[in-house]
Amino acid sequence: MPPLGDQTILITGASSGIGLVAARLAASRGAKVILVSRNEAALADIVRGIEAQGGQACFAIADVGDRDSLARAADAGIARFGRIDTWVNNAGVAIYATLADTPDDEHQRLFRTNYFGVVNGAHVALERFGDRAGNLITVASIAADMSTPIMGAYAASKHAVRAFVDSLRIELKAAGSPVAVCLIKPSGIATPIGIHAANHLDGEAMIPPPPYDPGLVAEAILRCAERPRREVTVGGAGRAQVLFSEHFPALFERLAPLIIPFLHDRAMVKSKGSNLFGPGTDGEERSPHERGFTLSPYTQAVLRPRLTGALLLSSVAAAGAYALWRRRRSPG
Template sequence: MILITGASSGIGLVTARLAAARGAGVILVSRNEAALAEIVRGIEADGGAACFAVADVGDRAALSEAAAKGVARFGRIDTWVNNAGVAIYATLAATPGDEHQRLFRTNYFGVVNGSHVALEHFGAAGGNLITVASIAADMSTPIMGAYAASKHAVRAFVESLRIELKAAASPVSVSLIKPSGIATPIGLHAANHLDGAAMIPPPPYDPKLVAEAILRCAERPRREITVGGAGRAQVLFAEHFPALFERLAPLVIPFLQNRAIPKREGSNLFEPGPDGEERSPHEVGLKASPYTQVAMRPRLTAALLSTAAIAGACAIWRWRPRAAIALRGRD
């Protein structure tokens, strides 16, 4: 059984439907009961097995109750996916303190709470703990600074937890998924202090790519996977050319808002949003990422590179005698 938080929209919803379609029992967790009930009805109508539990990830007791409901239905939890997240579009100076704290309650402490509850249920049998962070965990960004700070904290928590579990010889695998900009409704649900609709940092990718990476880690655990080659390139640029990155990063600001589209009032920071949507209505995500395909299959990639290297060496070896004869013929 796979438990997914933030499962009533975006990446969580796409992952839940994909997992159910592939035969997994799924428990969907979010704050929106009406949306969850409708989604589960749809999954069951398509022949899948699913149930839901209403919980705020910032509330550890509520998450424990959600997990217990999943165990009562499916017997045990094999994979736990920390996916719930919220966003704020504003400069840090203009970010209200209560919103900043609430964002961390969901994005960071939601992961902390989920991880603790997951470990309690995994027990000696082990399991897969998968956390969805962002490329913002590896680099900073203007306008979404609070979001980036929370994802930096998530990465540090996950990496430290992995070290501790390995030291304890735990059978739990710990995976970190770092999506690039993904064409989900997160901009619609965000606390938006900009003029016009909040947009996804370009170039956006389709959320199914993230869902595939999550399920890949559930089947064959990986330490981490970055979804989207463009995002990985941005991170590498920020790491190796920090001063230049700081000068160029503000150029993305105009792409984070669209004044031609009225912004949706309200947000899902403190209350459930209008969930049930997988994708953004304003952006079309890229359907493929060769980089991510390679990242998800490191052994196959290594084998192909080794084969190519051997083939190249053989070709050079066969060529050398002919080249030597040709050179002697010129003397």
């Protein structure tokens, strides 16, 4: 793929959280950015801010669950910048409730955004890429690899997203397509997702612990925009949780309910409304209640394997040289 500064990147769900951090970061590094979400007022303000900092950006209004509106948004971005090199499926919504207490209309709406939003984005992106090389990046979650209580509908949608993305990658490779397909799976990220969620619990919805900063996911997105990877998990703690669930499933099922008290804070007033059926209170990058870890050595190692390998070899060589020096200095 071209260097980031030579790319045009379209990001859905760009009016808050991961999408907003990624859009601002991409623009600061010279990319032309097309921001897409349902919130016109927030997007207009964000684009003004990017342009005031010398970046190039435009916005388009679309509900990712509506393929026609998403196609119109893509075409508006192409009319401004000429093409799309990297498409980022990032829009997502959440429900905090047991599956038994999840209303059917909310469950279906969540899938319309989280799953069919990815399906629609992939179709529109591939049509706009045509025969050119392109980069299709989808932001899923570690919930694509493991189940969870209270956020079961969300996890189910992310399982479906992973299956779709993996199958699409196989089909495109078989067809000889030059399009790269990347899946990014963040751990719990300290975005406003808790205050945007449809929350059926007592108190404020919280991020599944331990949370990481959305800047780590934004960095992973931009790294994959230049050097596509099959998939990346953001956050070593999340990767450890997935491995535990895979290798010790019975024990994981017994212990998983222990996380439930950490998914809501009864001492806090529950946020009103949600972004499930319409735009939420956008324009914020991070959770107002929780701070995330800003460093993930595991993610850095995955994204920069050559550098990590070189540092590891250097450390081993230095340790060996020190041991040899000590041996030569020791008496006898």
